[in-house]
Amino acid sequence: LAESGEKLWLRYLPLDNAKVVDYTNAIRSLVVAGDDAVISAAAEEIQMAFNGLTGNDLRNVNRPGAGALLIGTPENRLIRDLELSSELEKCGEEGYIIRTFPVRNGQMTVIAANTSAGVLYGTFDLIRRMQTGESISKLEVNESPAFKIRVLNHWDNLNGTVERGYAGHSIWFNRPEDWSVRSAQYKYYARANASVGINGTVINNVNADPNVLTAEYIEKYARIADIFRPYNMKIYMSVNFASPAVIGGLENSDPFNPAVQQWWKDKAAEIYQSIPDFGGFLVKANSEGQPGPMDYGRTHKDGANMMAKALQPHNGIVMWRAFVYEPGDDERSVQAYNEFMPFDGEFEDNVIVQVKNGPVDFMPRESFSPLFGGMQKSPVMIEFQITQEYLGHSNHLAYLSTMWKEVLDAETFAKGVGSSVAKTTDGTLFNHELTAISAVSNIGRDINWTGHHFGQSNWYAFGRLAWDYDLLSEDIAEEWVKMTFVHDQKFVEPVVDIMMRSREAVVNYMNPLGLHHIMGWDHHFGPEPWTDIPGAREDWLPRYYHNASEFGIGFDRTTNGSNLVSQYHSPLNKIYNDPLLVPENLLLWFHHLPWNYRLQNGLKLWDAMVYKYYEGVEEARLFQNRWDRLEGYIDDRRFKEIQYKLKLQTTEAIWWRDACVLYFQTYSNLPIPAELERPV
Numbered sequence: 081l082a083e084s085g086e087k088l089w090l091r092y093l094p095l096d097n098a099k100v101v102d103y104t105n106a107i108r109s110l111v112v113a114g115d116d117a118v119i120s121a122a123a124e125e126i127q128m129a130f131n132g133l134t135g136n137d138l139r140n141v142n143r144p145g146a147g148a149l150l151i152g153t154p155e156n157r158l159i160r161d162l163e164l165s166s167e168l169e170k171c172g173e174e175g176y177i178i179r180t181f182p183v184r185n186g187q188m189t190v191i192a193a194n195t196s197a198g199v200l201y202g203t204f205d206l207i208r209r210m211q212t213g214e215s216i217s218k219l220e221v222n223e224s225p226a227f228k229i230r231v232l233n234h235w236d237n238l239n240g241t242v243e244r245g246y247a248g249h250s251i252w253f254n255r256p257e258d259w260s261v262r263s264a265q266y267k268y269y270a271r272a273n274a275s276v277g278i279n280g281t282v283i284n285n286v287n288a289d290p291n292v293l294t295a296e297y298i299e300k301y302a303r304i305a306d307i308f309r310p311y312n313m314k315i316y317m318s319v320n321f322a323s324p325a326v327i328g329g330l331e332n333s334d335p336f337n338p339a340v341q342q343w344w345k346d347k348a349a350e351i352y353q354s355i356p357d358f359g360g361f362l363v364k365a366n367s368e369g370q371p372g373p374m375d376y377g378r379t380h381k382d383g384a385n386m387m388a389k390a391l392q393p394h395n396g397i398v399m400w401r402a403f404v405y406e407p408g409d410d411e412r413s414v415q416a417y418n419e420f421m422p423f424d425g426e427f428e429d430n431v432i433v434q435v436k437n438g439p440v441d442f443m444p445r446e447s448f449s450p451l452f453g454g455m456q457k458s459p460v461m462i463e464f465q466i467t468q469e470y471l472g473h474s475n476h477l478a479y480l481s482t483m484w485k486e487v488l489d490a491e492t493f494a495k496g497v498g499s500s501v502a503k504t505t506d507g508t509l510f511n512h513e514l515t516a517i518s519a520v521s522n523i524g525r526d527i528n529w530t531g532h533h534f535g536q537s538n539w540y541a542f543g544r545l546a547w548d549y550d551l552l553s554e555d556i557a558e559e560w561v562k563m564t565f566v567h568d569q570k571f572v573e574p575v576v577d578i579m580m581r582s583r584e585a586v587v588n589y590m591n592p593l594g595l596h597h598i599m600g601w602d603h604h605f606g607p608e609p610w611t612d613i614p615g616a617r618e619d620w621l622p623r624y625y626h627n628a629s630e631f632g633i634g635f636d637r638t639t640n641g642s643n644l645v646s647q648y649h650s651p652l653n654k655i656y657n658d659p660l661l662v663p664e665n666l667l668l669w670f671h672h673l674p675w676n677y678r679l680q681n682g683l684k685l686w687d688a689m690v691y692k693y694y695e696g697v698e699e700a701r702l703f704q705n706r707w708d709r710l711e712g713y714i715d716d717r718r719f720k721e722i723q724y725k726l727k728l729q730t731t732e733a734i735w736w737r738d739a740c741v742l743y744f745q746t747y748s749n750l751p752i753p754a755e756l757e758r759p760v
């Protein structure tokens with residue numbers, strides 16, 4: 081199993097002898113100051129980890145002393161006696177501190193937090209240090225999460241399929257196995273999430289089946305919630321706005337209809353009866369054909385607030401998605417802002433607006449959504465996509481931490497310099513209590529969970545960034561590589577380097593210079609910039625996005641075009657509006673330019689674009705080449721599976737390059753620079 085990838089980054093395999101000596105010098109026994117389920121899970125985990133990593137058991141003892149690890153909250157006297165209250169104050173609800181204290185005959189280690197959840201996260205922190213070979217003999221750690229709610233969104237359907245899932249069928253629905261098998265997997269899932277600080281999950285698709293609100297499914301959710309609870313994971317549900325009419329037998333689902341309001345209140349009460357710590361609802365409404373309040377002439381605000389009121393007595397929240405667009409006069413990228421800004425400040429306190437990182441749709445690269453920094457009075461949360469819908473599915477190695485950091489760190493100028501996207505959503509800039517971050521999961525029933533072994537790194541990285549977005553992508557990558565594979569720097573360094581370059585490589589061979597949405601019709605796999613489906617929605621066709629013609633290529637979102645630029649704060653609006661100022665990697669996202677347009681680097685647009693496509697392919701080849709030389713460092717099975725995927729990636733990178741270059745050449749009528757290899 082350890083070799084199949086099933087164990088993710090929680091392998092706990094024996095460390096080398098020097099580390100074992102170090103760690104057992106520091107810690108030999110365990111004092112658990114508390115007895116609830118969460119702290120017991122933490123204790124079980126550290127026992128398991130310590131045993132696996134060092135080969136030694138931690139003795140359970142009642143009193144701290146030399147060599148002890150003491151874990152607990154100030155509810156317990158052993159923690160209170162340490163007088164940590166001023167430091168614990170800064171930890172908030174889920175943060176923790178780890179300290180080394182001198183005691184008679186040596187030292188002891190303490191993990192203290194205000195809640196058992198904090199203790200659990202602190203325990204995983206200590207374990208991670210051991211897994212990555214860090215010293216644990218002098219610890220002074222203070223941690224608290226950047227966002228209060230850190231959730232995965234599964235797009236799993238009740239029939240067991242997964243929308244945009246590339247790792248097999250759903251782990252949640254329509255499963256033939258016994259509960260014992262499934263519950264063991266759910267526990268593993270909960271542990272993996274807790275280990276990176278993820279504290280909630282929405283297990284069904286935002287394209288929600290109304291039946292998820294029937295007693296049958298509430299019961300299923302309750303069973304899963306029971307397994308999550310010791311790992312501080314809350315369960316949430318995607319709900320269909322039309323549920324009252326579809327499964328409740330009501331005349332309509334109009335949010336102004338008192339019977340509808342009552343139906344949601346009763347439903348919420350029914351859910352909380354079985355799941356007292358149920359997290360709340362995620363809603364996709366009036367988006368891509370889903371029902372919503374606008375079906376009754378009402379608004380997003382009316383819909384969200386009705387549900388919010390139903391959840392308020394139980395402390396549940398509503399994550400209301402802003403992924404909305406319709407074919408029409410307004411260009412797709414400007415619509416969410418136009419539709420949501422009028423409601424800024426008008427949502428109930430337990431509503432948070434969930435916004436995709438970019439204004440179109442999880443493209444390999446797009447500008448950040450102007451709702452970040454735009455909406456200020458109502459809390460807004462980011463939705464990232466871990467599953468690689470537009471980044472090669474589970475065939476391509478694309479480490480996405482760099483992409484997410486690019487968004488989180490992006491300057492919005494909402495309150496002048498220092499207004500990063502992260503700060504517009506973590507409560508610091510606009511003082512919101514309710515803060516959250518989410519990402520669409522890449523998990524399925526595949527033995528390695530994510531289809532591509534490196535897909536695991538994106539699940540891992542999302543959790544780490546949700547906890548602390550100031551972490552560096554290379555550090556997260558290094559942790560993950562060491563925990564998942566081996567510590568040998570001859571392996572770690574080249575692999576981290578591949579990961580760090582991987583997302584840009586994918587951008588280059590798919591969508592360089594800000595191109596976007598030119599992938600296969602509907603399934604979104606492979607290149608299809610030429611797709612034309614008579615009668616199809618215009619805003620789903622690639623030409624809507626690339627606009628290639630004999631004149632040039634790119635999407636005009638300037639003040640002369642769709643005017644997305646004006647939704648950004650100054651000076652970004654001016655920077656994006658000017659082809660001389662806009663970052664080169666967003667050039668064709670904001671501008672339609674002639675093939676002979678000269679870039680800042682002196683290249684003509686056509687040549688620059690072709691070079692990028694070729695560069696992407698060379699990167700894919702380099703990854704493949706590098707990996708081939710790493711044989712023997714890890715188990716053969718994972719080595720070969722990854723080798724196979726990298727080969728596939730190169731093949732598909734060439735496919736992308738050739739398809740796009742040759743297709744766009746039919747418009748540019750310009751040659752491929754002579755020194756480049758001919759298309760295959």
Ligand code: GCW
Binds near residue numbers: 286
């Ligand atoms: O990216 C698009 C996907 C749809 C998805 C939608 C959304 C769940 O192609 O499959 O539907 O976004 O996020 O709602």
